[in-house]
Amino acid sequence: MDRATRMTDDPSANRLTLQRPPPRTRRISPVLFWCAAGMILLALVALAWRYAWPQQVSSYRVKREALEVSVSGPATLDAINKANVSSRVAGRLTQILIDRNDRVVPGQLIATIEQEDLRNILSASRANLQGAQGAQQEADANVESAQATLTNARSAFGRQAELKEKGWVSRASYEQAEATLRESEARVAGLRQAAQRARAQTDAAAASVRVDEAQLGLASVRAPFGGIVSVRNRNVGDVLSAGASILEIVDPESIVLTARFDESAIGAVRPGQPARIRFAFDARRAVTGKVLRLGRSVDPETREFTADIVADRLPSNWAINQRANVEIVLSAKPRALVVPAAFVEWNGIQPNVWVLEGGRARRRSIELTGTRGSRLEVRRGLAPGDILLSPEDSYPFMPVARQGDDDR
Missing domain, CATH: 2.40.50.100 (RNA polymerase II/Efflux pump adaptor protein, barrel-sandwich hybrid domain)
Structure with a gap:
């Protein structure tokens, strides 16, 4: 029997085929099934909560209102006229x-x-002055006496000269008269020099008296x-040394508040602009004032300049170096488009706001006028009646259920 006959007679050989057997059915674990279903359900609930369920968020309705553009800074109380009085x-x-x-x-x-020592010095100076004045008087008297002698010698010499021409006197008498005249002239010249020295000494003594009197006055x-x-x-x-401070005097009419501001505001501050002053002891009450003058130097470390503010009325109790806060009103606009600074977020240098449109939050870029503070003026990007949303709670396409307009 050959090999083909044996394969035909074998029953198992008849079941051989070239087709792939059917795959076996795999059963999914119930735990995995319910976990996946739960995650999908949570995702759907989160999406529904984020994009279908309205969110409660604070809002602000844009409107036109009066706006004061101001700049504020710390200040200390000072005075233009103050002196450290010393000896x-x-x-x-x-x-x-x-x-x-x-x-x-x-x-x-x-x-x-x-003053005892100064009085003694002054007494000595006055005594010296009296002695110098006596010496001057004596020198003047000597000059007058010598001048009289000189006059007499001139007369005698003149008579001798006339008699000599007529031959009535000897040559010896003539020369004696001439010698007497020359001696008298020399004596007068010497006494005049002595009188000038006495007068100079008198002037020096008088000056010394004036100096000592001034010293006594300085006491x-x-x-x-x-x-x-x-x-x-x-x-x-x-016991004081020269220049030691005794007390300090302040002219209350010259009191100012020296305030510090960032150098970026130096171009907007002008003398005469109105200001509000709030002292640290009563920050809720503002005292009105105005800008008196601006400093012309900027601190190299803080980059701040100073301005002196004059208060219309000072508090009953004030003190030099007392702290305060000063707000200078740069300009006032009766109908400005104003938004709170808390509703503006910054993307670098670009300001943005979240606006309610069609019941959902959408981000919008705006342009500001450059104002500072808690309220900002909008130049472009918003219109009266627009609803702004708090940027802290907003995201794109968020459904919104407002809590009520914020009228800050």
């Missing part, structure tokens, strides 16, 4: 006639320095101008 002579402080918060007038005596310290004593640095009995 120009050294000595012991014997008397102080005024105290802190006292008002003084120009030239008022406020303190005295020990009496007087107010350089009218004002209020703000600081007292010394007490009776203190």
Whole structure:
């Protein structure tokens, strides 16, 4: 029997085929199925919450209103006219006639320095002056006497000269008269020089008296101008050196507040502009004032310049170097398109806002006028009645259910 006959007779050989057997059915684990279904459901719920369910968000309705463009900065109370009153002579402080918060007038005596030594020096100078004046008087008297002698010698010489021409006197008498004349002239010239030296000594003694009198006067310290004593640095009995501070006087009429602002605002600040001043002890109450003058230097570290502000009315209690905050009103617009700064977000240098359109939030670019502060003026990009949304809670195409317009 051959090989083909054996394959035909074998039953298993008849079941051989070239077709692929059918695949086996795979069963999905119930745990995996429900996990996947849950994740899909959560994703659908999140999408529905984010893009279908309206969100509560604060809003602001754009409108036209009055806007003041201002710049603010810290300030300290100072005075244009203030003096550190000191002694120009050294000595012991014997008397102080005024105290802190006292008002003084120009030239008022406020303190005295020990004067005994200065009085003794002045007495010695006056005595020297009297001696010099006596020496001058004596020298002047000598000049007058010598001048009289010279006049007499000239007359005698003239008579001798006339008699000599007539031959009535000897040559010896004539020469004696001439010698007497020359001696008298020389004596007068010498006494005049002595009188000039005596006069110079008298002038020097008089100048010394004036210096000593001035020194004695400096021992009496007087107010350089009218004002209020703000600081007292010394007490009776203190030994002072020349230039040592005794007290400080401030002219209340010259009090200003020196405020600091960023250098970017220097082109907008002008003398005469209105200002509001808030002192640290009562920041809720504003005191009106105006810009007096601008500083002409910028701090190289802080990049700030200064401006002096004059208050229309000072508080009852004030102090030099007292802190305050100053706001200068640069301009005022009665109908400006204003938005709160909290509703503006910045993308680099580009300002953007979130606007409610068709019930959804959409980002919009706007253009501002360059104002600063909590309220900004819009030049382009918005219109009255537009609804702005808080940028902290907004995202693209967010459905919105407003909480109510913010009227800040």
